[in-house]
Amino acid sequence: MIRNRFSLVAAAAALSLGLSACGNGGGGEGDGGDAGAPIKIGIIADLTGATGDVGTPYNEGMLAYIDHRNADGGIDGHKIEALSNDYAYEVPKAEQLYKQYVNDGVVAIQGWGTGDSEALRTKVANDELPFMSGSFAEVLADPEESPYNFVVAPTYSDQMRVALNWINEDSGGTGEVAVFHHDSPFGEAPVADGQAWVEEKGYDLGYQAYAMPGGSANYVGLLSQAKSQGAKYVVIQNVASPAAQVAKDIKDQGLDMKVVCLNWCGNELFITTAGADAAEGHLLIQPFAPVTSEKPGHETIAAYLEDKGESIDDKGAAWVQGWSVMDVMAQGIAKVLDDGDEVTGPALREALETMGPIDTEGLIGDGTVEFSADSHRGSTSTGVYQSEGGQMVEVEAGARP
Numbered sequence: 001m002i003r004n005r006f007s008l009v010a011a012a013a014a015l016s017l018g019l020s021a022c023g024n025g026g027g028g029e030g031d032g033g034d035a036g037a038p039i040k041i042g043i044i045a046d047l048t049g050a051t052g053d054v055g056t057p058y059n060e061g062m063l064a065y066i067d068h069r070n071a072d073g074g075i076d077g078h079k080i081e082a083l084s085n086d087y088a089y090e091v092p093k094a095e096q097l098y099k100q101y102v103n104d105g106v107v108a109i110q111g112w113g114t115g116d117s118e119a120l121r122t123k124v125a126n127d128e129l130p131f132m133s134g135s136f137a138e139v140l141a142d143p144e145e146s147p148y149n150f151v152v153a154p155t156y157s158d159q160m161r162v163a164l165n166w167i168n169e170d171s172g173g174t175g176e177v178a179v180f181h182h183d184s185p186f187g188e189a190p191v192a193d194g195q196a197w198v199e200e201k202g203y204d205l206g207y208q209a210y211a212m213p214g215g216s217a218n219y220v221g222l223l224s225q226a227k228s229q230g231a232k233y234v235v236i237q238n239v240a241s242p243a244a245q246v247a248k249d250i251k252d253q254g255l256d257m258k259v260v261c262l263n264w265c266g267n268e269l270f271i272t273t274a275g276a277d278a279a280e281g282h283l284l285i286q287p288f289a290p291v292t293s294e295k296p297g298h299e300t301i302a303a304y305l306e307d308k309g310e311s312i313d314d315k316g317a318a319w320v321q322g323w324s325v326m327d328v329m330a331q332g333i334a335k336v337l338d339d340g341d342e343v344t345g346p347a348l349r350e351a352l353e354t355m356g357p358i359d360t361e362g363l364i365g366d367g368t369v370e371f372s373a374d375s376h377r378g379s380t381s382t383g384v385y386q387s388e389g390g391q392m393v394e395v396e397a398g399a400r401p
Helices: 002-020 054-070 091-103 114-128 154-169 191-203 222-229 238-252 268-274 296-308 317-338 345-354
Strands: 041-047 080-086 108-110 172-181 204-212 233-235 260-261 281-285 382-388 392-398
Touching: 041 054, 041 091, 041 172, 054 238, 054 268, 054 281, 054 296, 054 317, 091 114, 091 222, 108 317, 114 154, 154 172, 154 204, 154 233, 154 260, 154 281, 154 382, 154 392, 172 191, 172 238, 191 204, 222 238, 233 238, 233 345, 238 268, 268 392, 281 392, 296 317, 317 345
Parallel strands: 041 080, 041 108, 172 204, 172 233, 233 260, 260 281
Antiparallel strands: 281 382, 382 392
C-alpha cells in the first residue's frame, strides 16, 4: 500500500512535468532562477531490478522528502519537480533516462547504483550536473576523478575499514575474514581497499573475497569454502535479501560465523527476512540512522508520516537514507538561492563545496556532512549496530576508520 502511494506521487510528478516542461535542453541550466519556477531533479531508481528490495524504500523516502518540502513551501518558494523512473538496475536504461532528464532541463540528478553512477560520471562532469546516488564507491568521492559526483556518507571502502577494525578487536587480533560480495562493480567496490587496509594496519587477519552468484537459492557452497578458509567473520557487500539468506544458511548449517553487513544489507530488512533468530548477534555497519536510534531528525519524519496516516515505525534505514540524501541536495539548492544566484549545476556544485557543515540532525554519520573542492566525501563516520531481539541496537555512534 505504501509503495503504491509513493509510486503515485512519482507518477504525478512525471505527469506534471510532461504537461509543463518546455525542454530547454541546456544541461546544467534549470529555471529555478525564475520567481516561483519549479526546480527539476531527475531520479534514476531501481524499483524492480536486482537491488529493488532496498531501492524501492530508498526511492519512497526521497519522494516523501520532496512531498514534505513542497508542502512546506518548497525551497525559497520554488517547488521541487521530481522526474522519477525505474531503470531496473540496467545501465543502458540509466543512460537513456539520464539523456532524457538532460533534455528536460534538470539541474541535478539523484542516481542509484555503482555501475550506472560510474558509467555516467564523465557525462555529468561534461554536462555540469551535480549527481548524488545510492552508491558510495570511493572513486565517486574524488573531485579529480568525478568532479560533479557527491557522496554524502562514508564510502563502501570506509565502511569496510570500520568493519575490519571491529573484527580485529573482536577477534583478539587474529582471524580469518571472508568477504561475500555482489558480483558487480557495486559488490567489488570495497574489496581491494579492504585488503589494503589489513596490510596498512598490520592486522593479522586472513582476507579472501567470494562473488555471490545472483539468484542463488542458498549460499551453502560459498559458506563451505569460507569454512575451509577458517573464516569466523563474513563481511557482506550486497543487498538485504541475499545477506539474509547467508544468515539463515549459517544458522541451518550450525556454523560459528558472524555476519558483518555493510550499508545495503545493514538494515531492518536483513533482520526481518532472515528472521530474528537467524539474524541475532550479527553486526550492521549503517551510516544512516535507523528509527530505533531515535535521532532528532526522526522527529520531522515522524510528524510528516503521522499527517499521512502512517508511522515511522514502519520505515527502515533505506527509507531514511533516501530522505536524507534528498535533504542534503535541497540544502545545497537553498544555499544557491540564499546567495541570490540562479540554480544551475555549477552554482549547486560550488554551494555544496563551500557551504561548510550540513546539519542532518543526526541522520547521517555523526550528524554533519561537509564537502570541499578537494573532497566530495561528505562523511567518514558511521553507526555500528547489532541485531538483538529483532531490532537494530546501536553499538557505536560515529565510528570512523
